[in-house]
Amino acid sequence: xxxxxxxxxxxxxxxxxxxxxxxxxLAxxxxxxxxxxxxxxxLVWLLLASLDPGADLRVRAPSTLTGENFRAxxxxxxxxxxxxxxxxxxxxxxxxTVVCAALAAYPxxxxxxxxxxxxxxxxxxxxxxxITAVMVPVYALFVRVELIDTRYGTAxxxxxxxxxxxxxxTKNFMDAVPLVLEEAAWTDGASGARTLTRVVLPLMGPGxxxxxxxxxxxxxxxxxxxxMLILTPERLPASVSVYTFFGNYGSVVYGQLAAFSILYxxxxxxxxxxxxxxxxxxxxxxxxxxx
Amino acid sequence: xxxxxxxxxWAPIAPATVLMLLFLGGPIGYCVWIAFTDTQLTxxxxxxxxxxxxxxxxxxxxxxRNAVWLTLVFTVVSAVLGQNTLGLLLAGLMxxxxxxxxxxxxxxxxxxxxxxxxxAAFLLYAFFRREGTLNALLEWLGLPAQNWLFTLPILAVSLxxxxxxxxxxxxxxxxxxxxxxxxxxxxxxVDGARGARRLWYVTLPMIRRSIGTxxxxxxxxxxxxxGLIWAMTRGGPGSRSQTLPVYMYDQALVKSLIGYGTAVALxxxxxxxxxxxxxxxxxxxxx
Numbered sequence: 001x002x003x004x005x006x007x008x009x010x011x012x013x014x015x016x017x018x019x020x021x022x023x024x025x026l027a028x029x030x031x032x033x034x035x036x037x038x039x040x041x042x043l044v045w046l047l048l049a050s051l052d053p054g055a056d057l058r059v060r061a062p063s064t065l066t067g068e069n070f071r072a073x074x075x076x077x078x079x080x081x082x083x084x085x086x087x088x089x090x091x092x093x094x095x096x097t098v099v100c101a102a103l104a105a106y107p108x109x110x111x112x113x114x115x116x117x118x119x120x121x122x123x124x125x126x127x128x129x130x131i132t133a134v135m136v137p138v139y140a141l142f143v144r145v146e147l148i149d150t151r152y153g154t155a156x157x158x159x160x161x162x163x164x165x166x167x168x169x170t171k172n173f174m175d176a177v178p179l180v181l182e183e184a185a186w187t188d189g190a191s192g193a194r195t196l197t198r199v200v201l202p203l204m205g206p207g208x209x210x211x212x213x214x215x216x217x218x219x220x221x222x223x224x225x226x227x228m229l230i231l232t233p234e235r236l237p238a239s240v241s242v243y244t245f246f247g248n249y250g251s252v253v254y255g256q257l258a259a260f261s262i263l264y265x266x267x268x269x270x271x272x273x274x275x276x277x278x279x280x281x282x283x284x285x286x287x288x289x290x291x
Numbered sequence: 292x293x294x295x296x297x298x299x300x301w302a303p304i305a306p307a308t309v310l311m312l313l314f315l316g317g318p319i320g321y322c323v324w325i326a327f328t329d330t331q332l333t334x335x336x337x338x339x340x341x342x343x344x345x346x347x348x349x350x351x352x353x354x355x356r357n358a359v360w361l362t363l364v365f366t367v368v369s370a371v372l373g374q375n376t377l378g379l380l381l382a383g384l385m386x387x388x389x390x391x392x393x394x395x396x397x398x399x400x401x402x403x404x405x406x407x408x409x410x411a412a413f414l415l416y417a418f419f420r421r422e423g424t425l426n427a428l429l430e431w432l433g434l435p436a437q438n439w440l441f442t443l444p445i446l447a448v449s450l451x452x453x454x455x456x457x458x459x460x461x462x463x464x465x466x467x468x469x470x471x472x473x474x475x476x477x478x479x480x481v482d483g484a485r486g487a488r489r490l491w492y493v494t495l496p497m498i499r500r501s502i503g504t505x506x507x508x509x510x511x512x513x514x515x516x517x518g519l520i521w522a523m524t525r526g527g528p529g530s531r532s533q534t535l536p537v538y539m540y541d542q543a544l545v546k547s548l549i550g551y552g553t554a555v556a557l558x559x560x561x562x563x564x565x566x567x568x569x570x571x572x573x574x575x576x577x578x
Contacts, residue, residue, distance in 0.1 A: 024387050025387055025388060025389055027387075028384045028385075028386075028387035028388040028392075029388050029389055029392045031384050032381070032384050032385065032388050032392050032393070032396045033392060033396070035377075035380075035381065035384075035396065036392075036395055036396040036399050036400075039396075039399040039400050039403055039454065040399050041418065041424055041428075042403075042414035042415060042417070042418045042424070042454070043399065043402060043403070043414070045414065045417060045418070045424055046410075046414055049417075056422060057417045057420050057422050057423040057424070058422065058423060058424050058427045059424045059427070096310070099306070100306045100307035100310055101307060103303035103304070103306055103307065104303055104304040104306070104307035104308070106303055107300055107301050107303055107304055108304065111300055111301070113301070119304075121571070123311075124571065125564075125567050125568070125571060126311070126315060128508075128511050128563065128566070128567035128570060128571075129560065129563050129564060129567060130511060130514050130515030130559060130560065130563040131515060132514075132515035132516075132517050132536045132559070133322075133515065133536070133539070133556045133557075133559040133560040133563060134315070134318045134319060134322060134556065134560065135517075135540075135556075136322075136539055136540070136543040136544070136549065136552045136553050136556045137318045137319070137321045137322035137325065137553050137556060138314075138318045139543070139544070139549075140321065140325060140330065140543075140549050140553070141317060141318055141321050156310065156313075156314060157314045159310060159314075160310045160311055160313070160314030160315050161314070161315070163307055163310060163311055163315075164311065164315075167307055192300065217405065220407065221406075221407030221408050221409075221410075222408075223407075223408050223409045223517075223518035223522075224517045224518055227518075228544075239407055239408070239409050239518075240409075242407075242409050242410065242413065243409050243518075243522055254417070257413065261410045261413060261414075264407060264410065265406050265407055265410050268405055268406075268407065269402065269405055269406070272401075272405045276401075
């Protein structure tokens, strides 16, 4: 009798809790959906406008769907040349960044020296500096040494600007690769370079992919650096050409601009999906964030 | 311990070090130098050392003070209040939400973050324009519409920065909240701490390091926002959304006052450096 009462009370308690939990879940869902809508509106506009032959600045269903906007921007002048420029600039800079970061991270992760700690602290400190602030002196310096309006000069600066963070991240990934495997390779008579290429780098594959993709995403979207350092219109990357496209307000064809924006954003969105699982959680600023 | 030859084992750090010294150290050093000269865009050769003249001029200049004020407003509204609070709210709500809602919201917020800066600027320019979506929404709700980019430009660009930058805070706080042990939460519930009380006395103290990190990084990244503002308003109308980076660009490149513009850049760098030092201290980085 008593046990049954107790069981009934427990049962009621569980149902009560269950109801409270469901209520809480519904409230959370509703609040999140409201916020999600706010975040979605500009994105929805982009998608609809790109397919709308008479797009304006408002979210609305197109009267007819058309691929005309995409067809109109898929020309050498509007899409292909700027995208190719972006690829050259950011691809080159990414390659330089990742190679330099991987090389430098190796001894920093494996060997000890008294100056290694201040070196790494300086690198970490540089990661936090607002790079925007140095753009005016960089411009002045580039004019001085005649690097202004050159692709390689711009790419090298972009590489350097991403390097502190990439180096920091790579070092953290490298620290996670156990030393035992290398020691085994050394005992077998492998040289330092061989150990790096055959043992360490393959083990770091996923880590290096993250560094590479992250660096590329950052550079692909970078506007201020090429905006300052590249002058010739034919050399401008997509980030700046999109801007000049709608910077001349007046007679903008919004549908075409939306279509080009989508084409320009697509590579980084896809790349992000590729590394999203590893970027999850507090990764976003590597070891620095974990503290 | 190493099989590689003695001093050569440090050789691999040379390329990275040279690159950073040339392209980051160089400009920063150059920045410190020309901030004290009267360098102009055309006559770089004939620059004279003018001491603190550029700084004196900056602090006496209304436009500069306006830019400092707007930078402060922009940073507090978009980074401290906007991204930080909204990120925590999103992360908190997501813990109690159902799976599909959680993943849809997460994807949308992150998409806004991954999108290139200039595309984000274009989208929000469209959103805030007189004939844009926000006004359409307000009219539908029976509220008065207005030209946001004209009447409240600094608010519009701040909200744009919230839209764009909240994902970072959301990710940090999601990770931090996931690390709070379940029994602590349960113990607090048993003691009768619910809702706001639990948030204030249990959750926030437990994630205070993440809050510090997040505030610092949000502030630093917001301090250097240029493209978003430039593309949405060009600092205007007038100078009503002209934050320090935009002011710096305007003085140095539009008005050709490189020396003066660089002095502003140096001030921005110093503020950033101070924040960075506090941040590194806060993290008590261990190497």
